[in-house]
Amino acid sequence: MSVLWDVQRKKRFISHDDMTKISQEFNMSRMELEGVVTFYHFYHRTDCGKYTIYINECVISQYSGRNKIVEAFEEAIGVKMGHVTADKMFGLFKSPCIGLSDQEPACLINFQPFTHLTPYKIKDIISQIRNGKKAFEICDTPKSVIQYKPSIDKTVFFKPYVPYATLSFLEKYNPEEIIEKIKKSKLAGRGGAFFPTGLKWQFCHNNKADQKYIICNADEGEPGTFKDRVLLEEHPELLIEGMIFAAYSVGASIGAIYLRAEYRYLKQKLEKLLSKYREDGKLGKEILAKIPFDFDIYIHLGAGAYICGEETALIHSMEGKRGEPSTKEVFPVEKGFNDKPTVVNNVETLCAVPRILEMGVDSWLALGTDKTPGTKLLSVSGDCEKKGIYEIEWGMNMREFINLTGAKDIKMIQFSGPSGELLSEIDFDRNISGEDLQCGGSVMIFDNKRDLLHILKNYSNFFVEESCGICVPCRTGNFLLNKKINKLILGHAEEKDLADIKEWSKIIKTTSRCGLGQSSSNSLNDAMKKFPEIFKQRLSENTDFNKAFNLEKAIEEYDNIINDLSTPYE
Amino acid sequence: MNNKVKLTIDGKSIKAEAGKNLVDVAKENKIFIPTLCYFKELNPLGTCRICTVKLNGKHTTGCTVKVSEGMNIEVNTPELLDNRKAIIEMLYAEGNHFCPTCEKSGNCDMQNHAYDMGITVTRYPHVFSDKIVDFTPKRMIMETNRCILCKRCVEEIKTRDGKDVFSFVERGVRTRVHIDYEQEAKLSEAEALHAMNICPVGAILIKGVAHEQPFGERKYDVLGKDIIPSLKNGKIKKEDHEKFIVATTSLAGCFGCHMSLLDIDTDLLDMLEIVEFNKSPFTDIKKFSKRCHIGLIEGGCANTENVHVLREFRKKCDILIGFGECAIMGGIPAMRNFISLKECLEESYLNGTTSEIGADIIPAHEDLPKLLNNVYPCNEVVKIDYYIPGCPPNAEHIWKVVKSILLGEKFSITHDEFKYD
Numbered sequence: 001m002s003v004l005w006d007v008q009r010k011k012r013f014i015s016h017d018d019m020t021k022i023s024q025e026f027n028m029s030r031m032e033l034e035g036v037v038t039f040y041h042f043y044h045r046t047d048c049g050k051y052t053i054y055i056n057e058c059v060i061s062q063y064s065g066r067n068k069i070v071e072a073f074e075e076a077i078g079v080k081m082g083h084v085t086a087d088k089m090f091g092l093f094k095s096p097c098i099g100l101s102d103q104e105p106a107c108l109i110n111f112q113p114f115t116h117l118t119p120y121k122i123k124d125i126i127s128q129i130r131n132g133k134k135a136f137e138i139c140d141t142p143k144s145v146i147q148y149k150p151s152i153d154k155t156v157f158f159k160p161y162v163p164y165a166t167l168s169f170l171e172k173y174n175p176e177e178i179i180e181k182i183k184k185s186k187l188a189g190r191g192g193a194f195f196p197t198g199l200k201w202q203f204c205h206n207n208k209a210d211q212k213y214i215i216c217n218a219d220e221g222e223p224g225t226f227k228d229r230v231l232l233e234e235h236p237e238l239l240i241e242g243m244i245f246a247a248y249s250v251g252a253s254i255g256a257i258y259l260r261a262e263y264r265y266l267k268q269k270l271e272k273l274l275s276k277y278r279e280d281g282k283l284g285k286e287i288l289a290k291i292p293f294d295f296d297i298y299i300h301l302g303a304g305a306y307i308c309g310e311e312t313a314l315i316h317s318m319e320g321k322r323g324e325p326s327t328k329e330v331f332p333v334e335k336g337f338n339d340k341p342t343v344v345n346n347v348e349t350l351c352a353v354p355r356i357l358e359m360g361v362d363s364w365l366a367l368g369t370d371k372t373p374g375t376k377l378l379s380v381s382g383d384c385e386k387k388g389i390y391e392i393e394w395g396m397n398m399r400e401f402i403n404l405t406g407a408k409d410i411k412m413i414q415f416s417g418p419s420g421e422l423l424s425e426i427d428f429d430r431n432i433s434g435e436d437l438q439c440g441g442s443v444m445i446f447d448n449k450r451d452l453l454h455i456l457k458n459y460s461n462f463f464v465e466e467s468c469g470i471c472v473p474c475r476t477g478n479f480l481l482n483k484k485i486n487k488l489i490l491g492h493a494e495e496k497d498l499a500d501i502k503e504w505s506k507i508i509k510t511t512s513r514c515g516l517g518q519s520s521s522n523s524l525n526d527a528m529k530k531f532p533e534i535f536k537q538r539l540s541e542n543t544d545f546n547k548a549f550n551l552e553k554a555i556e557e558y559d560n561i562i563n564d565l566s567t568p569y570e
Numbered sequence: 571m572n573n574k575v576k577l578t579i580d581g582k583s584i585k586a587e588a589g590k591n592l593v594d595v596a597k598e599n600k601i602f603i604p605t606l607c608y609f610k611e612l613n614p615l616g617t618c619r620i621c622t623v624k625l626n627g628k629h630t631t632g633c634t635v636k637v638s639e640g641m642n643i644e645v646n647t648p649e650l651l652d653n654r655k656a657i658i659e660m661l662y663a664e665g666n667h668f669c670p671t672c673e674k675s676g677n678c679d680m681q682n683h684a685y686d687m688g689i690t691v692t693r694y695p696h697v698f699s700d701k702i703v704d705f706t707p708k709r710m711i712m713e714t715n716r717c718i719l720c721k722r723c724v725e726e727i728k729t730r731d732g733k734d735v736f737s738f739v740e741r742g743v744r745t746r747v748h749i750d751y752e753q754e755a756k757l758s759e760a761e762a763l764h765a766m767n768i769c770p771v772g773a774i775l776i777k778g779v780a781h782e783q784p785f786g787e788r789k790y791d792v793l794g795k796d797i798i799p800s801l802k803n804g805k806i807k808k809e810d811h812e813k814f815i816v817a818t819t820s821l822a823g824c825f826g827c828h829m830s831l832l833d834i835d836t837d838l839l840d841m842l843e844i845v846e847f848n849k850s851p852f853t854d855i856k857k858f859s860k861r862c863h864i865g866l867i868e869g870g871c872a873n874t875e876n877v878h879v880l881r882e883f884r885k886k887c888d889i890l891i892g893f894g895e896c897a898i899m900g901g902i903p904a905m906r907n908f909i910s911l912k913e914c915l916e917e918s919y920l921n922g923t924t925s926e927i928g929a930d931i932i933p934a935h936e937d938l939p940k941l942l943n944n945v946y947p948c949n950e951v952v953k954i955d956y957y958i959p960g961c962p963p964n965a966e967h968i969w970k971v972v973k974s975i976l977l978g979e980k981f982s983i984t985h986d987e988f989k990y991d
Contacts, residue, residue, distance in 0.1 A: 028734065031739070032737040039741050307741075327631065328634070469743070469745025472660050480694050510653060546952060551942075555940040558911060
């Protein structure tokens with residue numbers, strides 16, 4: 001994939017000839033390579049402009065004034081969305097969530113971030129670029145807005161950290177002991193799946209192999225989440241050390257950070273830090289430990305695909321293939337990257353590891369709830385006063401949390417992203433914890449001004465776009481649900497359509513191949529349950545006639561053809 | 571390795587070799603788990619999802635399960651049966667499956683499943699996909715519109731130097747299988763034929779090789795079990811001395827279904843004892859003179875007149891039955907949905923080989939019905955209560971359905987009557 005990135009970056013697109021050349025080099029068929037290229041939305045088949053602008057399609061961005069921003073760009077560069085200027089200078093494209101939900105409206109220009117955009121600012125940016133400035137010279141540095149953390153004795157992530165200090169535990173413990181500690185800490189996958197981390201390490205540790213891998217999943221793609229971005233900005237050393245501990249525990253000698261392309265601007269800084277670790281002997285050969293070991297980390301850049309956050313899809317992607325999830329009969333801890341035992345952990349999970357060791361498992365267990373000890377990072381965006389990152393102790397009451405954000409007149413909260421749970425007033429007395437409201441990290445707040453169906457439609461568009469396409473329930477099922485939402489929006493739907501949505505969602509949920517399809521219809525069904533009156537309002541009376549069929553529209557084409565033809569005769 | 575384990579499938583206690591594939595184990599024990607992507611030479615792909623079963627209460631695909639001690643597996647619960655049906659229906663809605671014109675008909679795995687499951691119509695709206703039909707490869711034709719993306723060919727067909735011939739491209743709803751021309755040319759005749767044969771539908775075809783097996787000798791020309799359709803409405807209300815009233819019409823169809831209707835021969839006379847025809851080509855009654863119990867619709871909607879007639883039928887009939895493929899999914903006329911209307915008209919009236927030399931007029935007059943942009947299945951215009959599939963449907967099949975609805979009786983259709991290709 002890095003070869004493809006080189007070509008994409010230099011030539012601004014990957015041509016037919018380039019693909020032929022690359023496929024020969026890698027001894028694969030050209031069409032197989034084309035399959036890889038077309039899977040990722042940041043690889044272009046036609047010139048995408050010397051300066052490529054990506055604008056977030058996510059609903060949060062839309063409610064922050066995205067449309068005005070798009071117009072401003074269109075005016076400034078003179079072409080419409082999805083097009084490239086004639087001089088190949090600028091290209092303007094859509095992209096799913098770019099991980100800047102707290103600083104919207106935002107965009108990426110050549111993968112450099114520009115935040116809090118205004119039409120005026122856009123004019124200025126474009127004219128500066130026209131005058132020869134490079135994107136990285138004028139871009140913004142996304143601020144890490146940490147809105148809340150518990151009292152200092154309870155904070156886990158966002159407090160000062162002395163690099164290398166915790167690494168001394170390597171000399172104290174052998175791998176099994178560290179795994180035991182992590183198991184005891186009940187740390188679970190923070191990407192949203194909440195699989196026990198210690199257990200994962202244990203499995204990988206037990207699988208004997210000549211080579212094992214640690215992969216950090218930094219493909220934070222769930223719309224509305226940006227906690228990993230902030231961790232990478234603020235505490236990258238936690239991540240690296242977490243990976244070192246993981247490697248030591250399972251016996252891996254190679255580590256990789258799968259960094260989503262949207263966060264490419266963080267790559268340089270991370271690489272610098274990695275070389276510093278190397279220089280200081282914390283990475284590389286013979287790392288000091290009770291049982292000395294070799295370990296190094298490299299960065300793998302994604303190319304735009306939400307599904308690559310799924311660990312098996314991520315592994316395929318790292319192998320230079322299409323990011324399709326595997327069937328679940330073999331797990332990566334057995335046969336992962338290059339068919340070797342592999343541990344894939346989320347950024348936040350890995351960052352928690354050195355902290356747990358540093359503070360001691362017991363003080364970690366004292367925090368949070370029984371099932372989910374410790375704290376959790378939440379990315380808050382949408383209609384509230386204080387957007388940004390919240391480090392909360394597990395077990396916090398929802399209302400208390402809402403008060404912290406300063407949100408008022410709330411209609412609903414999308415918890416854990418579009419594939420998570422949609423919360424309404426009735427849920428606000430619940431607690432944020434593994435026992436009750438589990439959350440991967442994304443919290444999007446919507447007030448009463450917002451149109452529920454518009455939000456759901458946006459989610460649905462996202463899933464249709466991001467389905468990997470391999471199984472029919474997800475590929476076509478989501479597409480068909482999207483059409484049903486259209487029908488509702490247009491007021492053509494009847495009661496039967498709601499029944500269809502319920503039935504179809506269930507089928508998609510139970511038969512899809514991976515988590516994407518299994519969870520894509522969650523919010524739609526939650527919404528139907530929690531806001532039945534909104535759906536009812538949109539229904540029309542039950543008849544035996546399909547209102548979506550419009551006779552006038554259906555004959556428009558014919559009328560036009562006949563009109564065009566008959567004019568010359570007269 | 572003789573490592574036996576005990577497991578339960580649908581309540582039946584079974585002994586099997588540990589680690590063996592569940593689909594195979596079930597088959598040995600006469601429990602059939604339908605599959606489309608699974609075939610034994612390959613690793614299980616888990617792409618088609620129709621073998622979805624419940625393993626210890628959790629949904630998973632049967633083809634990816636290796637049996638182990640104590641497993642409790644459910645295969646044929648009503649929910650799972652319906653899921654399977656739903657997926658096949660979704661595949662039918664997603665692609666263009668015009669069985670009557672397909673080379674693979676009778677040898678098609680998916681068609682066979684649809685028969686076995688008694689699918690009469692897809693519950694989803696037809697997408698009428700307009701994807702590439704690729705004639706460029708040396709030996710093959712890739713009909714992408716029929717492809718169900720099972721991935722068999724992608725995984726199985728490689729050149730001798732190990733390169734892929736078929737590949738997935740794009741993602742989401744735009745995902746396709748494309749052929750690499752250079753690699754395709756390297757395949758031997760036998761390898762190419764193998765590709766066509768493993769395709770569970772009619773997406774991969776070999777040029778010059780038509781399926782020449784006569785009817786009765788094709789892969790799936792075997793008798794299956796009877797199909798027992800369910801009736802939705804209650805009994806039809808009428809006075810005892812009155813006859814049932816039936817109306818029929820042919821919209822954008824070929825009248826073949828009406829012809830088939832007449833094929834019950836002298837039974838028709840018995841039928842007339844209880845049934846009276848109102849608006850119908852049989853009686854030549856042009857306008858409804860009374861309300862009808864049943865309306866039989868042949869053909870889909872291709873023009874404004876079809877739509878008006880269909881809506882009229884909906885208003886005047888208690889129950890509407892779509893009979894024949896055209897009424898159900900558009901059928902042969904719907905094949906024009908992939909060509910622009912303008913091109914259709916020009917081909918028919920100006921440029922076609924059968925148009926008169928020097929013809930320069932596309933007929934248009936206020937008295938002529940206007941053509942719709944697409945041919946629509948009837949259920950996209952009005953609600954249809956029952957469907958009788960076929961091209962044309964078997965005469966017995968039609969009358970069994972009509973009679974049973976009229977009399978409110980339970981009935982079954984034999985596999986033979988149900989099959990029509």
